[in-house]
Amino acid sequence: MDFAVWPEAIELGRQFAEEGYELALVGGPVRDLLLRRPSHDLDFCTSARPEQFEPILRRWGQGFWDMGRKFGTLGAVRHRPDGTEVKVEITTYRSDSYESDSRKPDVDYGDSLEGDLSRRDFTVNAMALRVPDLTFVDPFGGASDLSKRVLRTPVDPRQSFDDDPLRMMRAVRFVAQLGFRIAPETAEALAAMTDRIGIVSAERVRDELSKLLLSEHARAGVEALVDSGLADHVLPELPALQLEIDEHHRHKDVYEHTLMVLDRAIALETGPDGPVPAPDLTLRLAALLHDIGKPATRRFEPGGKVSFHHHDAVGAKLARKRLKALRFDKHFIEDVCDLIAMHLRFHGYVDERWSDAAVRRYAKETGRLYPRLNRLTRADATTRNRRKAQVFSAAMDELEDRVARLKEQEDLDSIRPDLDGRRIMEILGLKPGPMVGEAYRHMLDYRLDHGPADQESAEAELRAWWAERSQE
Structure with a gap:
């Protein structure tokens, strides 16, 4: 295949091969290579366990992190001579699945690249590039779906969404991010399983929603969120805007208006x-x-x-x-x-x-x-x-x-009042308390309404206000 691969990926591949481990670029970086899109964060998967490849990663990078260790993921960063940096994350072949009522996925290690790819969210993210030999691996037709701009799951979509319900949010996010459409069978399964999103943590849903709104095709992503039924669970106030319009059209369609305002x-x-x-x-x-x-x-x-x-x-x-x-x-x-x-x-x-x-x-x-x-x-x-x-x-x-x-x-x-709190207390003989705050707010209103005032005028206004207030 005709693409230039990051030299850091080749180097890492050689180091893993020397230790007898497999290493492959997976997911977004491979998809972006085919789309000719820039990608600065490189995701890999490997046959090695974290404790086995940690020494390799520490030698390779100038910075190391292990926040994802419990998920089989370690990361590192390397600074290039031109001042840019490349970040990598490497994960042991794995599978993620949720228990029926759990908010956190269970992680089990897998034993092959193809098996790992079968557990990915969509075929366009289930492609890999083995390094250092640059063998392209595409067991589920991801390259074809990429050319058709379609989102389809590698396995039965019901199984895929049941294994990780967050994939439903990722589907509508990719509509916004990549301008793709969801394949009919995938969309049908998504619509039938939207209530499953309820077991996913609010933080993970929030992050997907944020990515959707920050994407190039945000409106299309919002429409997919609503049309799929996911918004009924994630952001129910949005589909509620689809108010019934009477035959006289006495007000705009609020939902369509909202989409226009977003654009x-x-x-x-x-x-x-x-x-x-x-x-x-x-x-x-x-x-x-x-x-x-x-x-x-x-x-x-x-x-x-x-x-x-x-x-x-x-x-x-x-x-x-x-x-x-x-x-x-x-x-x-x-x-x-x-x-x-x-x-x-x-x-x-x-x-x-x-x-x-x-x-x-x-x-x-x-x-x-x-x-x-x-x-x-x-x-x-x-x-x-x-x-x-x-x-x-x-x-x-x-x-x-x-x-x-x-x-x-x-x-x-x-802008501040012409008299500060200390001076207000001196003039009115007050101690710190709510009355000082009330007087301060009045003087701020006076300042906003009349512009800057000299000290004498400001003090006269304060005394006049205080006298009037005392008579109430």
Whole structure:
């Protein structure tokens, strides 16, 4: 076969052969070789047990790790003269299987390369390249499926998904990552076994979902997730967006709208030096979940209108619960949910331009999420009315210009009241406590509304506020 193989792989193959062990490149690196895609992390499998090949790997690399030892996997890294590095992971021939109610796979060692390949997820990942002799091994027609861009399991798909239910998530992830389609018999088995995903740990499901959303064909992956029925178990708020549309079409199809918003948000990501470098999981997940509060808030109003009042707040609450269940990082969850809660903030600007104070407050309160929020807001404007779209876009352009001009005058992100907490306590004769915080917030609001004030004016405002409050 016509491809250039990493010299590090050849060298490792020779060292294993000298010790009497088999070694083969497997999975993604072989697939990527055939696709002419770059791959910097090399996966191998071997006939040797970890304790047998550990000395070889330690001699070969400049860094070594064994976090996967209990699964038969050891890893190492080597630094090349050009400053790049190559990472390798080597695993003893094995099989993975789940007990019917277990969240963790059992690992059993195998005894042949072909047997190991038969236990892989899909035929396109069940190809191998023996090293150092470069014998191509493809017992299940992976190269043919690769050319057809189809995902098929090496063995009966029901057996494959029963052995490792996470493979169902990997299937829809590869749709997003590679632009492939799932073979009919594989898709049928997947749809029939979606409840099996429930035994897989939330962390592993989360990682596959994240990879799906960060992929080139994210929308196709989301559609596969929903069409297969997996989303009913993993992200049920998503298929719930497929609201029944009455014959008068009194509101947009929320699910189709969401897919469009995801596409548009991705298109608005920036280059590596921009404010929202692609791919951005925070923006993409916020786009995917921004309307999940609509099913719970849909109301049919007099005159045939449909409303979704407070769906932003309800959606943020639902998203927080789901993302916690998927074990996302706390700060990441807060960012995504804040974007969902704020995604309607801009809409009032289109009808009535804000004062400088309101613009200053918007920039301050959205903080570091400001670039993402503006992109989510733009992506959410999917109206087909060209005039409305132009008015909305022009208003957003104007707001961003105004924020930029205000930022030239002062650092909006670091705005503080003209009086700090210590001075507030001195003026009002207070001790540390809730009242100081209330006074501080009032002075911050005053600062946002009126801009910088001199010390005398700020103190006069504080005293006036305190006098008025004391009379309540």
